[in-house]
Amino acid sequence: MTRLYQLLPELLANFVLPWLCYRWAQPQWGETAGLIASSLPPIAWSVVELLRFRRIDALSLLVLGGIALSLLAIFLGGSPRVLLMRESLLSGLIGLAFLLSLLLPKPLLFYLARATVARESAEGEWRFDVRWQEAAFRRGIRQLTLLWGGGLCAETLLRALLIWQLPVERFLIVSPFVSYGIMGLLLAGTWLGRRRLRASSPLSVS
Secondary structure, three states: OHHHHHHHHHHHHHHHHHHHHHHHHHHOHHHHHHHHHHHHHHHHHHHHHHHHHOOOOHHHHHHHHHHHHHHHHHOOOOOOOHHHHHHHHHHHHHHHHHHHHOOOOOHHHHHHHHHHHHOOOOOHHHHHHHOOOOOOHHHHHHHHHHHHHHHHHHHHHHHHHHHHHOOOHHHHHHHHHHHHHHHHHHHHHHHHHHHHHHHHOOOOOO
């Protein structure tokens, strides 16, 4: 129950307020203005979270990138459906970066995961580098990279399809369920992958 109360502000900022802002602004100033208004609560939530934790890491940079793209889309204008693509574009670019990093000696997820375990433990980075010498561990990291790259690209394609098939107001209601649903599947897959990685060696990666 406590966890639910902690999630309520995030759900309010990303689900309810965007739709309410759109419904308030759209009849008065048009569809584009309504979409601009709907983007303000998620942007404000992201800024508050960054100021609250006062940490600039890979995840924070992704959030800042989303804010930057949203602001750019707002100032450049464009059709309402083009504005709706702002978040999908960021997800697609990140997913493509994950997939392309599989061509490198160490994929992008290696650096993100190592930074995470380094914050959790004083020896986390060293343990992570030691485990990278294991073939099973390298394979697991690459599989998780493929999972996130493919998942984020799939989210982009699905959201793009919905943007061009649904009315704008209905898309604003449906899209958070799509994004959170895919993110939930990716996090569940990551959790299972980390369990397998931990079980494959006496050294802990989390």
